[in-house]
Amino acid sequence: MSLVPPGFRVAATYRRAWLVKDLTAGVVLTTLLVPQGMAYAELAGLPPITGLYTSIMCLLGYALVGPSRILVLGPDSSLGPMIAATVLPLVAADGDPQRAVVLASLLAVMVAAIMLVAGVAKLGFIAELISKPTMIGYLNGLALTILIGQLPKLLGFSVDADGLIEEVADFGRGLADGAVVPAAAAVGLGGIALVLALQRWLPKVPAVLVMVVLAIAVSSIAGLGDHGVSLIGTLPQGFPPLSIPTVPWADVLPLAAGALAIAVVSLADTISTSTAFAERTGQEVRGNAEMIGIGTANLAAGLFQGFPVSTSASRTAVAERAGARTQLTGVTGAVLIVILIVALPGLFRNLPQPALAAVVITASLSLADIPGTVRLWKQRRVEFSLSLVAFAGVALLGVLPGIGIAVGLSILNVFRRAWRPYQTTLGLVDDMRGYHDVRSYPTARLLPGLVIFRFDAPLFFANAKTFRDEVVAISRAEPAPEWIVVAAEPITDVDTTAADVLFELDHLLDERGQSLVFAGLKDPVRRKIDGYGLTEKIEPRHLFPTVGSAVAEFRARRHAEWAPAPTAVPGDRSAMTPGPGG
Incomplete structure (x- = not known):
């Protein structure tokens, strides 16, 4: 096995004809990375700026070590609730955001450690611990959890609830009590409608970017901040220094449990995405090398106030359609985000929070696989039942117990087949x-x-x-x-x-x-x-x-x-x- 990082091997064989395509794809990709990075950071219970830090470092880390020439890593909607479920219970009662950042950064470092050790030990097969039926159920439950959790923010108010049932009840009470901010609801619901419409009828148009730009324009012109709509505000200027996140020993075990669950989901997602895109480009999927690539990306993010990352099928598809040939596309995106936060930190100050909720909700809808669930019902009732139990586990017990149930069900199903x-x-x-x-x-x-x-x-x-x-x-x-x-x-x-x-x-x-x-x-x-x-x-x-x-x-x-x-x-x-x- 070669000791030369894949990034250096690509650089040594790089073709000049690829340069314009990679740079152009990097510019296009950035238009998606920025709003999604901030939205998924808030989904994880973290400041929006951490999503940009995370995007920068994971793109650079994977470009150096990742085996795929086209995969795009970054903050992900499927990991956001898992990060929040791990970190937020450990945050102090006053909700100190800086402590949340430190916990999330250490979580990313732990995910990196798990990935790197497993990759070196050639344990890439753990990506197969979750069968497709249980993964469908898990993602359906996750989509519902994200949707319910973001609805209050979409309509301009907040709830303090623990679990899906309590969130539904508190959301209903908020509606009954008139907590909805009309201007926020207009921005949020209009944003969802716009993104879905553009994705349906004009798929080549960057729907998220168009929606975010329009939301900022409307907010600036109409002064939505004066009408009760929460805004992002000016982002911190500059880039965070290299730092080793440290927490009390009492927090290590809960973080380790969350890191293991995140590592399994992240790897399974990456392997499935890389397999799909490898079939189009003729590349070979190497599970162990992917683990090392993901581990390096998470380590880079964790050392610069970031949080755990995974592969994004949607961002990878955007890069591919834009003509990406190598990971220079991701590097270009990272450089442009650095320029943004160093030179233009106030660019998103008038971005309404409901617009970010709209980004998250439209992403969550893509997680759900209703046709796949219907197919399981028609073709194999046993696997439909497994999918339903995984769905219920996430929806009723939470995302971390849900992934444990999904993995457990997959293993038990294999055991059942061998037993009978x-x-x-x-x-x-x-x-x-x-x-x-x-x-x-x-x-x-x-x-x-x-x-x-x-x-x-x-x-x-x-x-x-x-x-x-x-x-x-x-x-x-x-x-x-x-x-x-x-x-x-x-x-x-x-x-x-x-x-x-x-x-x-x-x-x-x-x-x-x-x-x-x-x-x-x-x-x-x-x-x-x-x-x-x-x-x-x-x-x-x-x-x-x-x-x-x-x-x-x-x-x-x-x-x-x-x-x-x-x-x-x-x-x-x-x-x-x-x-x-x-």
Whole structure:
């Protein structure tokens, strides 16, 4: 593996023809980075300026180390609520914003540490801990949480509530008490309508930028600040110094838990986004290298008063459509933001807060995947249920417990599939080679005295009893089979617990005058059962390279002939053993 950072390798092979496209894309990208950066900072419960600090440093960090030439990292709507849920409970009672910044910066450093260690240890597979159905449910719940949380700000008032239900109740009370500021509501609702309309009918127009510019113009002309509308105000001038965030030890454990959850979501989001864009550009997705890139971006942000970041599909799409070729696009955006906060800190002083709420709400709408949820309902009810539970976990318990539930459900679903795998018996189908599932082919012919049993999973401690019970049930059928042939190709592993169960099962069948036969064992599995001493117990003569050879041996010994094809399979036990989706 090369020790030269990807950014230097790109610079060494940079083509002059890319320069104008990268610079132009950087200018276009900045028009989205600035308003979204400030909006997502407020979503995380932090001052708007920290969103700009974060955007600058993460773009520079990823440009140096990130493996993708086109991905754009930055503050993200899916991370904002997670950051707020981690940081705000630790902030002092008076809501000290500087303490919140320090906590968020340390959170970014912790996310960086997790990412860098995991990347070096080649743990990129943790991005697969969240299945798509549970991720859909999580993001749907997150979209609803963001939407409800931003509605008061959109209408010009605030609520002090903890949890979605309390926020809905307090929002309703605010409406009933007449807390809505008409001018704020006009700006916020008008901003949402404008962004959605432009995205729908003029997708090439930078909708967020147009809305923000119009909101500033209306605010300046109409003096919205004098009509009860909160404004951003003048941003702090200059750039923060390099600083190591420090907090009391009592805050470290809660921050670490939040950092782990953020790291999982950030990586999953980055891998899915990079995969989508890599397919268009012909690049290869490297999960471990992405972890190092994200870790470096978070570290850079955390050392300069920033907060955790992730990949943004929308900003990456903007950069791609604008012609971006390399990470020079992101560097250009970072430089332009620096110029903005150093030379023009008052540019956004008249930007209404409801306009930022509109930015966040329109972003949250893109998180929700209602068509995907409907598809799960139609195609696989079990996974729809998992998605619904993940949604409820986020909506009712909060974003951090919600991501824990999402990860837990994904792992449990994998475990469930292995614990109760698909299992069936096989038969001979006329005019077809091989042996086939009697569920799919109910007229398959069977061989008297022999049952071919297929178990579609590795044999391990959790499902060994399931395997044993099914084989015992087959052995007790009438008429009792002489051979039970296990079509073992799908069995990719046998652990020690399963080996002990197979010992006992073989002994039980021997006492009944029946034989347990294995056909098609893979070489690595065969070597394992040899090591367990299982081969000697079962006897080598009951181990066959293929199902066909086992059937041929049985027919030669018993002079058995295939039974005529039935019109149905009466008493078929396989119908009583549903697969994972059953």
